[in-house]
Amino acid sequence: MVMADDPPRRQPTLEAVAELAGVSRSVASRVLNNAPHVSQVKREAVERAVRELAYVPNPTARALATRQTGAAALVVSGEDPSIFADPFFAQVIVGASAALEEADLHLMLCLAATDRGRRRVEELLRGKGADGVMLMALRENDPLARTADEAEMPVVFGGRPVGSAPRWYVDVDNTGGAREATEYLLSRGRTRVAVICGRLDTEVGRARYRGYQDAMLAAGLEPFPPNEGDFTEPSGAAVMAALLLQHPDLDAVFAANDNMAAGALRTLREAGRRVPADVAVVGFDDLAAARMADPPLTTVHQPIAALGRETARMLAALIHGETPTPLILPTHLVRRASA
Amino acid sequence: MVMADDPPRRQPTLEAVAELAGVSRSVASRVLNNAPHVSQVKREAVERAVRELAYVPNPTARALATRQTGAAALVVSGEDPSIFADPFFAQVIVGASAALEEADLHLMLCLAATDRGRRRVEELLRGKGADGVMLMALRENDPLARTADEAEMPVVFGGRPVGSAPRWYVDVDNTGGAREATEYLLSRGRTRVAVICGRLDTEVGRARYRGYQDAMLAAGLEPFPPNEGDFTEPSGAAVMAALLLQHPDLDAVFAANDNMAAGALRTLREAGRRVPADVAVVGFDDLAAARMADPPLTTVHQPIAALGRETARMLAALIHGETPTPLILPTHLVRRASA
DNA sequence: GCTTCCAATGGGAGCGCTCCCACTCCCCTT
DNA sequence: AAGGGGAGTGGGAGCGCTCCCATTGGAAGC
Numbered sequence: 001m002v003m004a005d006d007p008p009r010r011q012p013t014l015e016a017v018a019e020l021a022g023v024s025r026s027v028a029s030r031v032l033n034n035a036p037h038v039s040q041v042k043r044e045a046v047e048r049a050v051r052e053l054a055y056v057p058n059p060t061a062r063a064l065a066t067r068q069t070g071a072a073a074l075v076v077s078g079e080d081p082s083i084f085a086d087p088f089f090a091q092v093i094v095g096a097s098a099a100l101e102e103a104d105l106h107l108m109l110c111l112a113a114t115d116r117g118r119r120r121v122e123e124l125l126r127g128k129g130a131d132g133v134m135l136m137a138l139r140e141n142d143p144l145a146r147t148a149d150e151a152e153m154p155v156v157f158g159g160r161p162v163g164s165a166p167r168w169y170v171d172v173d174n175t176g177g178a179r180e181a182t183e184y185l186l187s188r189g190r191t192r193v194a195v196i197c198g199r200l201d202t203e204v205g206r207a208r209y210r211g212y213q214d215a216m217l218a219a220g221l222e223p224f225p226p227n228e229g230d231f232t233e234p235s236g237a238a239v240m241a242a243l244l245l246q247h248p249d250l251d252a253v254f255a256a257n258d259n260m261a262a263g264a265l266r267t268l269r270e271a272g273r274r275v276p277a278d279v280a281v282v283g284f285d286d287l288a289a290a291r292m293a294d295p296p297l298t299t300v301h302q303p304i305a306a307l308g309r310e311t312a313r314m315l316a317a318l319i320h321g322e323t324p325t326p327l328i329l330p331t332h333l334v335r336r337a338s339a
Numbered sequence: 340m341v342m343a344d345d346p347p348r349r350q351p352t353l354e355a356v357a358e359l360a361g362v363s364r365s366v367a368s369r370v371l372n373n374a375p376h377v378s379q380v381k382r383e384a385v386e387r388a389v390r391e392l393a394y395v396p397n398p399t400a401r402a403l404a405t406r407q408t409g410a411a412a413l414v415v416s417g418e419d420p421s422i423f424a425d426p427f428f429a430q431v432i433v434g435a436s437a438a439l440e441e442a443d444l445h446l447m448l449c450l451a452a453t454d455r456g457r458r459r460v461e462e463l464l465r466g467k468g469a470d471g472v473m474l475m476a477l478r479e480n481d482p483l484a485r486t487a488d489e490a491e492m493p494v495v496f497g498g499r500p501v502g503s504a505p506r507w508y509v510d511v512d513n514t515g516g517a518r519e520a521t522e523y524l525l526s527r528g529r530t531r532v533a534v535i536c537g538r539l540d541t542e543v544g545r546a547r548y549r550g551y552q553d554a555m556l557a558a559g560l561e562p563f564p565p566n567e568g569d570f571t572e573p574s575g576a577a578v579m580a581a582l583l584l585q586h587p588d589l590d591a592v593f594a595a596n597d598n599m600a601a602g603a604l605r606t607l608r609e610a611g612r613r614v615p616a617d618v619a620v621v622g623f624d625d626l627a628a629a630r631m632a633d634p635p636l637t638t639v640h641q642p643i644a645a646l647g648r649e650t651a652r653m654l655a656a657l658i659h660g661e662t663p664t665p666l667i668l669p670t671h672l673v674r675r676a677s678a
Numbered sequence: 679g680c681t682t683c684c685a686a687t688g689g690g691a692g693c694g695c696t697c698c699c700a701c702t703c704c705c706c707t708t
Numbered sequence: 709a710a711g712g713g714g715a716g717t718g719g720g721a722g723c724g725c726t727c728c729c730a731t732t733g734g735a736a737g738c
Contacts, residue, residue: 011465011466011467011724013723013724013725014724014725014726015724015725018688023687023688024687024688024689025688025689025724025725025726026687026688026689026726026727027686027687027688029725029726029727030686030687032725033726036685036686037684037685037686037687038685038686038687039685039686039687042686042687054465056462056465056466057466057724057725058403058466058467058723058724058725059462059463059466059467059468060399060402060403060408060467060468060723060724060725061403061693061723061724061725061726062724062725062726063399063402063403063693063725064397064399064400064402064403064693064694064695064723064724064725064726065692065693065724065725065726065727066693066725066726066727067693069399071447082433084429084432084433084436085426085429085430085433085644086429087424087426087429089429090423090424090425090426090428090429091424093423093448093450094421094423094424094450097448097450098450101453101455101456101459104459106447106449106459106463106468107447107448107449108410108445108446108447108448109432109436109446109447109448110436110445110446111432111433111436111437111440114440116440117440120440120443120445123395123398124398124445126350126393126395127350127395127396127397127398128350128397128398128399129398129399129445233631262631266631288628289627289628289631292572292601292605292628292632293631294633350694352693352694352695353694353695353696354694354695362717362718363717363718363719364694364695364696364718364719365696365697365717365718365719366716366717366718368695368696368697369716369717371695372696375715375716376714376715376716376717377715377716377717378715378716378717381716381717396694396695397693397694397695399693399694399695400693400694400695400696400723401694401695401696402695402723403693403694403695403696403723403724403725404694404695404696404697404722404723405695405696405697405723406723679738680737680738681736681737681738682735682736682737682738683734683735683736683737684733684734684735684736685732685733685734685735686731686732686733686734687730687731687732687733688729688730688731688732689728689729689730689731690727690728690729690730691726691727691728691729692725692726692727692728693723693724693725693726694723695722695723696721696722696723697720697721697722698719698720698721698722699718699719699720699721700717700718700719700720701716701717701718701719702715702716702717703714703715703716703717704713704714704715704716705712705713705714705715706711706712706713706714707710707711707712707713708709708710708711708712
């Protein structure tokens with residue numbers, strides 16, 4: 001006969017610690033939670049027992065008892081999972097992760113791309129699988145917005161969704177950044193400043209176009225109509241080509257993000273236009289790639305890691321019962337060679 | 340008098356569902372878990388009750404009872420949190436997330452950069468805060484390797500750690516890829532093929548140098564000594580500059596990743612060497628940036644999303660009690676203009 | 679010296695679910 | 709006709725923790 005094939009050597013429990021320390025579970029629990037009403041002697045006894053047994057509290061049991069999971073979810077929506085492959089999100093995560101760590105919260109990452117994924121997120125929200133949620137990259141009329149709203153759980157938006165402004169959000173000053181970029185182009189004497197928009201079904205896309213528009217109108221110039229790209233390099237190249245055809249005399253272009261600016265640069269190069277001599281180009285995002293572009297891209301820097309950090313901080317505050325206020329992070333122009 | 344300020348309107352429980360459906364908790368539980376031994380009538384009654392109450396099972400309670408959290412952790416080690424900002428990880432995550440979704444597992448992301456972060460990971464492992472772990476980017480002698488080993492929990496390594504090969508891992512054929520890249524350079528008639536290594540305290544760095552070495556030796560050529568960069572663009576530029584000084588006659592260079600290749604390209608350009616006419620350059624990784632480099636970079640493609648996907652799949656298999664075998668994913672050369 | 683108060687303590691009732699097990703029928707063998 | 713087997717069912721004991729509450733005893737207040 002063999003031994004039982006499943007040696008149930010389980011983790012020690014609080015009960016075991018208490019017993020070894022010669023105290024009750026209550027006292028042991030208090031020591032672990034750093035709560036008052038424990039004598040120094042027993043406190044030390046418990047600490048010794050914890051060390052001896054290499055005890056680690058079971059987070060699940062604690063979660064059940066306290067009704068707090070100790071986790072925050074970062075939900076990235078969008079039909080295409082590869083939207084997430086954008087280094088943008090990696091940066092956001094670095095920031096969010098750091099802030100969450102400070103608040104002693106774990107990070108659950110949910111890419112709600114497929115139907116199944118969305119359903120799982122929904123269950124997470126409604127089943128209280130996390131203490132709070134950060135919602136990013138929601139599309140127009142995203143059903144997740146409603147679910148999040150109904151779930152009785154703190155929700156912070158990273159970047160405002162299209163249309164309504166939620167109760168709590170952290171966003172970047174897209175309009176201001178776009179305005180600054182356009183004004184800069186104007187200040188360099190350019191007058192025929194074209195624009196390559198991002199998707200206009202996103203708030204980012206709209207806000208950046210708005211900033212461009214503001215600056216043009218303020219300068220008494222006619223803004224170009226919104227030529228829509230989809231934030232990718234090829235779309236930037238395509239829109240640039242179309243622009244060149246319709247307005248051969250343009251002398252500058254503001255692209256709503258760096259990827260599209262890179263595409264524009266490529267088209268311009270292929271068309272034999274010199275940058276910035278013939279056409280000045282400004283992007284938005286200040287990705288690593290912007291620095292390495294040829295020529296290095298003048299672009300609007302946005303604090304991506306800070307966006308993640310502040311979103312997470314706001315969520316943590318909410319979870320702790322505080323009432324933070326929405327936040328808009330500043331952007332600033334980084335001058336390089338392309339404009 | 341005001342009403343109680345904390346309306347404890349709680350989620351309905353299984354108990355409530357059972358009561359509404361006129362069955363016992365056991366039966367309701369069976370229905371929810373799709374278990375047998377339930378009559379059709381009661382099954383439907385329970386389903387109706389679930390809908391009526393908009394019942395969602397509490398994952399925490401389930402986790403406590405089953406001793407399964409339903410989550411897998413992806414731990415990214417490394418002293419510098421920004422290592423994670425590398426688009427590499429974003430890709431890995433997309434793959435892992437998809438595979439985890441299929442296995443109905445949630446993704447917990449842990450960036451173990453700070454001491455506090457490492458401690459939290461340790462607690463996660465030892466406290467059974469997840470059903471399994473994927474470990475990536477471990478450094479030499481990383482204490483996490485031991486903790487993971489001791490934790491009685493499935494562990495899969497994404498990329499082998501330096502030195503020991505763990506029981507379960509998914510890796511990319513770094514040596515084969517580097518060999519292929521070098522062979523290609525050789526086959527184009529280059530004979531003075533230099534190398535820019537990655538950090539040699541990582542297995543990736545070593546394996547890629549090994550591949551380069553193999554190819555050189557097989558061709559009867561003297562391999563260059565390992566000139567170590569740290570996988571960043573500036574380090575590639577610096578090593579390239581040093582190389583040019585010591586070996587002005589070199590006619591090709593294999594860089595252990597695309598970032599360093601980009602740096603090399605920059606140095607070469609500044610030194611007035613034409614690529615590929617004077618010096619051919621091959622990178623490794625096939626990042627998006629490689630395509631946009633000037634000239635577009637010939638590089639070794641590695642299936643990053645697949646790495647994430649397979650790592651997650653292996654972990655899921657382990658969690659389900661299966662016994663998978665380690666996996667090495669193929670790489671292949673992508674020919675572009677730089678070589 | 680006697681009440682008053684509060685720090686210290688441990689018992690016990692949950693938190694919401696799973697799962698073992700005992701029990702009842704009912705159908706199908708021999 | 710008696711027995712076995714299994715499907716269907718519900719009760720109850722956990723899972724490991726927190727937290728309320730009753731109890732104790734010694735210090736402080738009068």
